[in-house]
Amino acid sequence: MPGSASGKCSASDTVAVFTEVTEHDAQALLNTLGLGALRSLRGIQGGIENTNYFVDSERGQHVLTLFERLSFAQLPFYLHLMQHLAHRGIPVPDPAADAQGTILHRVNGKPAALVNRLRGASELAPGPAHCAAVGAMLARMHLAGRGYDRHQPNLRGLPWWNETAPVVLPHLEPEQAALLQSELAYQNHVAASAAYAALPRGPVHADLFRDNVMFEQSPGQAPVLTGFFDFYFAGVDTWLFDIAVCLNDWCIRLADGQADDERTAAFLQAYGAERALTGPERELLPAMLRAGALRFWISRLWDFHLPREAALLTPHDPGHFERVLRARATRLAPAFA
């Protein structure tokens, strides 16, 4: 298949990279990590960026990821962040270390990590209780990220929007191009403001959509958040940007891109109970909601019009985030809890 000598096609006969891992390869890694005998190994077909396997060992249930795009040089920031957060009680996958403390490994020539498997499942139709759980855990994660000593900017931040907008603009209708250019100009203006400079910042997830959170749910009980995962767009940015990305997914009606007030209030109230927003954060929330929509509109346009080889089973709909941006640009800020 194109782009992956060792790859095979997924069930949907697409060209996403998927590297075969044998039981022998998996056992060798488990030996390195002191995790005992392999009990089972099963490929996960869901992902579009990486090769993922469920691995059961004598010591527990894990997920093995072979990174198809990220390099050995890029990965330590993400993996050590996950370790830092996990060791501070945030439910995120904790990369298993060998006797020397190494958490980035090599399997079939690819960079690889083995993490604990989170219990539960994603909730793709969240209610206020799910949004509250995500808001509270996001605030706890931000606070737990203080003191993380590696630095990598959000690689999908303002400089990337400025670089990528000219690449996608030729593919847009004039009215869409005007919206993109005016919003970009506005975001450059916001980023140069004193209020923006005063925003608290640190490591952020930056892609905490519904499909990157797990819950366990029993009938009649409140949902229990069992983990955040897929940290491979994380970087150092404003905490408010992370909040905006979440509000734009968890608290939006997917049908029309409009905010859902009840879910928004639940999210913000729960976040604020763990960490009160500062004055500049309250001031800039409407601008950052627009920034969060712009970020995913641009990346989806880029994926849609300039698909990379061996990626993207189904490009996400860029029109959704165009609608979210239009809605955010014409609506007043959400009420604060």
Ligand SMILES: Nc1ncnc2c1ncn2[C@@H]1O[C@H](COP(=O)(O)OP(=O)(O)OP(=O)(O)O)[C@@H](O)[C@H]1O
């Ligand atoms: N630590 C984990 N615990 C439980 N399940 C996991 C874990 N990591 C990944 N998964 C499962 O594997 C699937 C694919 O993982 P992930 O979303 O990270 O794939 P990806 O190809 O890296 O990224 P994406 O498709 O989101 O761009 C997830 O939807 C989830 O079901």
Ligand SMILES: N[C@@H](CCO)C(=O)O
């Ligand atoms: N969450 C992104 C996909 C990349 O993880 C999107 O919905 O466009």
